[in-house]
Amino acid sequence: MDLSKKLQSDNPVFYGFGEYAPTNLTHRDMLTKYEKIPSYIYPEGKDVSQAVADEIADSIKKKQKKGEKCVLGLPTGSTQLGIYAELVRKHKEEGLSFNNVVTFNIDEYYPMSPHSIHSYNNYMHRHLYDHVDIPEENIHIPDGTIMFDSVHDYCREYERLIKEAGGIDLMLLGIGRTGHIGFNEPGSGRNTRTRIITLDPVTRQEEATEFQGFINVPRRAITMGVDTILESRKIILVALGESKARVIQKTVEEDPDSEVPASFIQEHHNVKVVLDSGASSQLVRVRTPWLVDNMDWNDDRLVRKAVVWLCKQAKKPLLKLTGKDYNDYGLSDLLATVGSAYRINIKVFNDLQHTITGWPGGKPEVDDSNRPERAEPAKKRIVIFSPHPDDDVISMGGTLLRLVEQGHDVHVAYQVSGNFAVADEYISRYLDFHHEYADFYDSGNKKAKEQNEKVLSFLKNKKDDEVDIPDVRKAKGLIRRMEARSALRYFGIPDSHIHFLDLPFYESGRRQKNPIGEEDVKIVMNLLDEVKPHQIFAAGDLSDPHGTHRVCLDTIFIALEHMREEKEWMKDCWLWLYRGAWAEWEADEIEMAVPISPIELARKRDAILRHQSQKEGAMFMGEDEREFWQRAEQRNRATARLYDELGMAEYEAMEAFVKYYP
Template identity: 50%
Template sequence: MNPTVAPSTRMPTLIFPTSTDAARHVATLMAKMIRENNASGVPTVLGLATGSTPVGLYRELIRMHKEENLDFSRVVTFNLDEYFPMPKDDSHSYNRWMQETLFSHINIKPENVHIPDGTVKPGAVADHCERYEEAIRKAGGIDIQILGIGRTGHIGFNEPGSPKTARTRLVTLDPVTKRDAASGFFGEENVPQQAITMGTATILEARKVILMAFGEHKAPTVQKAVENPPSESIAASFLQEHSDSTFILDAAAASDLTLYRRPWEIGPVVWKPELIRQAVIWLSLKVHKGLLKLSDNDFREHHLYELLREHGPAENLGYRVFQDRFQTIINHPAGNDPKRTILVFSPHPDDDVISMGGTIIRLVEQGHKVHIAYMTNGNIAVFDHDALRFTDFVESFHRIFQLDQQNTSEVKKRVTEFLKNKKPGQPDTDDVLKIKALIRETEARAAALACGIPPEQLEFMDLRFYRTGTIAKNPIHPQDITDIVNLFERLKPYQIYVAGELSDPHGTHRLCAEAIYEAVRRVRAKKQDFDVWLYRGAWEEWEPHQIEMAVPLSSDVLDRKKEAIFRHQSQKDRAMFPGSADKREFWQRAEWRNTQTAQLYDQFGLPEYYAMEAFVRWKDA
């Protein structure tokens, strides 16, 4: 897959359609160097990163090793960082993560693996860091350094304010970094305060640097790193000064670049209808005028003279986009004919009502049969105290009604004993995971009922890729896709709705979407077809020029939607994984997002509604 080269950046930036395409590209580059060095009898020194970003890269390298005989026996590795203090066998240790994710699957020699040691005594950290630097020098320096980027712009754990001259050292983590890591530790309070990290200077000495970034949540930071001048506030921006560094992005992470936000500022463009709509809407918001109030001077003063010359005057352009956006307002999202079957996919047991609860209510009111498929059980997002509370409830329930008290008491004893001695971030036992899954399932049934959907129209799929009991997820299992295909064939839906928001902090939405898309391709090959609409949820909303269907919601419907969200009590008040720096509850975010979309339409001069839920149609690549 040939990437798009971003022309507006201050350093080479390649954009791939998906993170999978990007990972394959980087793996191919690394494999080429390894093979060339192996043939010459010299080692290849790799600088490696951890986290969700390089997982696809490591899986592709493992595939190359097993299927294409890629030999790692001469490879030497140096990892970027490690939490401090951190035992090597801890489930959160980068040492353990690297062993489980990559090293145990390839033929690398243990003595060639180097990872900062989170077990050294505090007084010995400085000496350990100096020896780490010396080991890199003795290895001949790093040939290829792989990086991710944090929302603070950090590379490794070089947080804002880190100087360009910094070497391997002990650092204190930024609050934003701790918040982003909280999901893996089951709570921000469990994230270590410090970490040992390679310094910016060490990273910049690598002969080749590749930074990978995927997802919409990385887009604002990526834009600052590659389009703004180098600054200590964004450590990744120092890569602009490296002689051979490249940003490798998926389309989502590149979405804030000028190439996509305002391509007309870069150079001549072909004014297709989609780009005309984007430019006119951008101008309307920029000058705070309705679409029908835009003037020729507005276009001239904001780099849109060519658009005005080719498709003007302003009156025509404003009216054209006004009519286009007016057509997106749909009061009957499944059409006027009742009794159609609608299938809503919900990655977690609350995404349906958070993201499109109002539209679900509308569909039910309009006589359609709405099914909801909960793709994962969401059990890792339940607090321990909720598991204890429900365990206590069940035991009391059985005692009052003289049911199976002995087995219930034994389960309660096991659960209570485990949770009493549970270490911060320790994965749950099967007992606890089952209880937490049951909590999410009963909440989902209650929320669906608040929308008018009976329990028999709910599908709890419990897809296999999610069944790890930890934040890290397995690849999509082939049977997961088959299960979705079977659901399509059984229900024969008129429409399906899919979570198109890929910024969720766990990556579950992305994996669910990929599985659904593949299933859709398979049934379409069998001549079964239906409309596929994408919604967004708690973290992002579609840009106004992207929206293809906006469903108006009254204040009463929005109140019912919030009531459905409230039924997810384990996620109320304080969610285990709220995502981003937004401290508002999910219902507050949803209410704000829906009313904000309606206000945008009002600003354009379109009909004024209380709230709106927005969708785009999925177009297969």
């Protein structure tokens, strides 16, 4: 198969595990009885983008046939990128015209120049308006340069323009993790109109990386109000990824509440929510489908999911669950199917017990029929893919250490440079030292000193919205390399087994990365074919709020799918997925749990701390103020505590993995 065609046709995207809810049954009313908004779930983000873009295109075409304008309310954000890309494709390849389209964007930072790379004006032109035939006079975006004492009048005029256009036919919405739509932050009332608003700290923290630090994120924004949005004739809210799952559950299933402004769309007469599998994962029909429908209990994973949930509800370990517990918590049909609580409990207990192993590469010369990994070959070739140059030790540092100490041939491959996550101040510190060190010995390379001066001069005069020049990105990437080598040397991995892939898709110089390209996949394929691993570990993290983990996983999936047809070594290769810094696998999903001793946990912490640039002023902390080593330890201890509460042996900590089945 031609790789370029493979990339264009059907990039495989990781679906997420533990989903049993049938979304296409005729008894939809029963399945969705907890949902107050019609919600549609697609396996992948690209399916969501396709479906929503189709609906927008249909609205435009229907209006064109009537000779009428189609008025759209449009948002910004990473969720919308696929939709806008598909609309641009429809314009270029299918002749979809935007000459009858009038747009009103929902919000804009304040103050903000429309020419700034951070502005939503810039975003919309870059991703949509500059690529279609929409008349410039039909585009309306809130103006972030209005004098403050004129903002109130400006907002009233924005409302007037919407009414003058005939009102909004279709409002497209994203949703923030605070539950905001537009910039209607928690506390925004149902009757709010277009206005200036102070941004929630969580919202500002989400944007901190884009602005090179929390302090640089604007404190205010101009936004359409909730009432303005609800006056639209049709509303489509789109959400992607597990990081949005909890707020989607509140929006769709709980009562309208100003603390979750998106929930007010329940009151609209023509609204739908469109989700990928990750964003839907906390809905009742996905999380606990047995509460809304009779299930096929022949699926062992479904049984485990239900019984682990029951343990949490009853606050009992597995072997203490009774038939009354099954009946009291809505699992009577499972009990009736199997016939005995004891039989169910023992089966699930044994399944979970068999996930625990201190030999993540397989234990030699033992019966491996009930172990997560094969005993043979005793010494395996292993590739651990780490999206950034610290995800390996943060997410599976204890397991990595065990694999090395148990004699396996371990390679670690860092997929992207991670340069974007290094603060400007941090690189200045390193270059200052290098510059003065060279001067001290009067033997510094003249060219190197000139490069240092070039980089320092750029950083000194860098504008807030300016993209780093290649020399700066290179220097930041070298800092991440140095830290990664230090951590792996501490674990005993030789430099020859440390691979920096520097995948090209990442090197955009800004938060929004380039699409996966053929070169990205070829780099991954070349490494795999060189090592010919028996085991691959990769980050299966859909909660990554910045998207890089997901793209890195896609490159691996595409590479493996392409190679499976022609590489003999692929027949004996297993792929294990770990999670990143934002979430852990659920107990019912885990297929390998590796216990971590107190000493191993301390060594893992030491390795994480060697990534000093991600400790001091780290750019990607998100809304969690804990440092990465704290998150990792608390998460690993929580996994061990969960196994203990389910009735397993008590360990200090555990790292968890799920096996990927093509």
